[in-house]
Amino acid sequence: MSAARGKPPRLLASSSLWAAGTAELHRRTERVREAGAFLIGRTGPRGSRIEKFLFYDDVDPTCFRRGIVEFDGRKLGQVWEHCRATGAKVIADVHVHPGGYGQSESDRHNPIIAAVGHIALILPNFAAGRPVPGRIGMYEYAGSRQWFDHSLEGRRFFRVGVWPW
Numbered sequence: 001m002s003a004a005r006g007k008p009p010r011l012l013a014s015s016s017l018w019a020a021g022t023a024e025l026h027r028r029t030e031r032v033r034e035a036g037a038f039l040i041g042r043t044g045p046r047g048s049r050i051e052k053f054l055f056y057d058d059v060d061p062t063c064f065r066r067g068i069v070e071f072d073g074r075k076l077g078q079v080w081e082h083c084r085a086t087g088a089k090v091i092a093d094v095h096v097h098p099g100g101y102g103q104s105e106s107d108r109h110n111p112i113i114a115a116v117g118h119i120a121l122i123l124p125n126f127a128a129g130r131p132v133p134g135r136i137g138m139y140e141y142a143g144s145r146q147w148f149d150h151s152l153e154g155r156r157f158f159r160v161g162v163w164p165w
């Protein structure tokens with residue numbers, strides 16, 4: 001059955017969750033600063049499903065004080081606490097750039113979560129105009145400041161919409 005439908009994507013999100021989360025990121029930028037969120041969810045045999053955007057500045061209010069992401073790692077405990085309480089986990093993170101979706105040197109060298117296999121998404125243009133896979137950056141941490149770039153895989157890597165479980 002799965003062969004007929006092709007390889008499942010690594011990441012999944014419902015259209016409504018993705019639209020609401022990215023619209024909120026866009027709103028928080030006020031077109032003058034970056035914004036970002038932990039993407040919380042669950043991993044099953046058919047990929048990881050995003051269930052919630054946990055916004056960086058809700059955990060660390062000073063995160064964007066200088067306009068770019070500078071998340072205080074000491075606040076990560078609150079994120080793990082949230083995950084413990086809900087039985088979910090951080091399956092990816094997302095942040096917004098003013099311009100293109102390529103990784104900055106800081107993005108490559110300072111992953112928010114430096115675990116091999118962790119996925120970092122980057123939305124271009126302050127997340128304006130409904131960003132979707134195919135037009136966003138999708139990077140997988142390989143360790144030692146190295147990343148796999150999945151951006152061109154588009155919806156084969158990250159499916160927004162329905163996937164038959």
Ligand SMILES: [Zn+2]
Nearest residue numbers: 095097104107
């Ligand atoms: Zn960045």
